[in-house]
Amino acid sequence: MISDPNVLVIVLAGGEGKRLQPLTNDRAKPAVPFAGTYRMIDFALSNFANAGYLKIVVLTQYKSHSLDRHITQTWRFSAMLDNYVTPVPAQMRRGPHWFQGSADAIYQNLNLIHDEKPDYVCVFGADHIYRMDPRQMVEEHMANGSGVTVAAIPVPQHEAREFGVIESDEAGNILAFHEKVESPPTMPGDDTRCLASMGNYVFDTETLIDIVTPRAEGEGSPYTDMGGDVIPALTATGDARVYDFSKNVIPGQDDRERGYWRDVGTIDAFYHANMDLIAPVPQFNLYNDRWPVFTTRKALPPAKVSRGRGGEPSFVDGSLLCQGSIVSGAHVENSIVGPGTYIDHDAHVTNSILFPGVHIGPGARLNNCIVDKNVAIPDFRRLGHDLDQDRSEFTVSDEGIVVLPKDYRFR
Incomplete structure (x- = not known):
């Protein structure tokens, strides 16, 4: 057994993110701002940084400029x-x-693996919100000697059709893998939940190279998708095991956060994951300095809460105010206010997420909204109060979240 293995991390960040539009109209999904200050990819990268796995390649493709810039800067x-x-x-x-x-x-970038010559390869997604120590998963993979280990977590059955669902035995061997099927099998003894793949994998290097390499010269990759093709193929050969994410231990984490993982693939899922952060006792704790989430820190002044120009008092409760934001005689409740955002007097912002650089005019009323970067809300404009009217101009999610796209200009 290798006591201190050479581990290469491959983060998959090339997905289009269609279900998250219009937030992905102008950026890759992993580059979408989250919790005001962060980008989605920061959570996956922070897990590896905290674990000391510091050789990381991020495979990008779709509208990747802002993502590439964020990573390099x-x-x-x-x-x-x-x-x-x-x-x-x-x-x-x-x-x-x-x-x-x-x-x-992976196949098109095998040169990265050949150059690094790792013992193991972590292949992780870039757009989930969670804390995880990948070292613990790698150690279990090494001990079990399988070709691939798949991180998994129980999810409600009605949500499981959006994931790969695992059937395993008591020893942790994967017996069957069902990728996004309409009626996924439930867990033994629990007909309300399914064991879902998190899209995080640890491979023996040779297993990964072999499974994605064509069998004959001139052919393309034998498989296109990790969940749809590779994991079922390795399951069929008895070379796949499951890792129970709920037993992953993070310094400074309490039992409430143990096993927290959110796939933010839709507007509603994105909204709820953000709202998780501003609960009185949040299930996901951004303030754990023993396992921090890293990101860029711009030279912005502290957040400011003050009276308005006419002496109007401000009210702020249950909210995150990011650097450079100003609340000037406004009412902000249960919301996230991004960096450099200004909320003018007598404006009311409730249950909403404001991205960086937003300006809310005097007297505006926003409820259940997501406002992308650099949008100016006109004075006295109401959004999220009449969904039929909002649908005529904006995207409105299944649960009634009104989404304003980046750089939107009101008529």
Whole structure:
């Protein structure tokens, strides 16, 4: 057994994120702002940074400019110690076509694995909100000797059709893998929940190279998708095991947060994951300084709460106010106010998420809204109060969340 293995991390960040539009109209899904200050990808990268896995490549493709810029400006490790986080755009190294899926993305970038010569490869998604110590998963993978280990967590059955669902035995061997089926099997003894794949995998290097490499010269990758193709193929050969994410232990984490993981693939899921952070006792704690979430820190002044120009008092409760934000004689409740956002006097913002650089005019009323970057809400404008009217101009989610796209200009 290798006591101190060489581990390469591959973060898959090339997905289009169609279900998160219009937030992904102008950016890759992992680059979408989260909790005001962060980008989604910061959570996955922070887990590896805290664990000391410091050789990380991020495979990008779809509208990746802001994601590439965020990684290169924010995520800098010591090159002297041979550590790095680097974005790798689709390069068509295997022919004139883009990535056909997550497994094909690995195949088209096998040169990264050959160059690094790792003992193990962590292949993780870039757009989930959670804390995890990947070292514990790698150690279990090493001890079990399987070709791949898949992190998993129970989810309600009605949500499970959006995930790969695992059937396993008591020893942790994966017996069957069902990728996004309409009627997924439930867990033994619990007909309300299914065991869902988190999209996080630890591979023996040779297993990963072999499974994504074509069997004959000139062929493309035998598989395109990790969940849809690779994991079922390794399951069929008895070479796949499951890792119970709920037993992962994080310093400074209490029992309430244990096993917290959110897939923010839809507007409603994104909204609820943000709202989780502003509960009186949040299930996900941003203030755990023993396992911090890292991101860029711009030179912005502290948040300011003051009376308005006419002496109007401010009211702020149950909210996150980011650097550079100003609440001037306004009412802010149960909301996230992004960096550099200004809320003018007599405006009411409730149950809403404001991205960086938003301006809320005097007397405006916002409820259940997500406002993307650099949007100016006109004076006295009402949003989230008449959904039929809002639908004529904006995206409104299934649960009634009104979404204003980046740089939107009111008529």
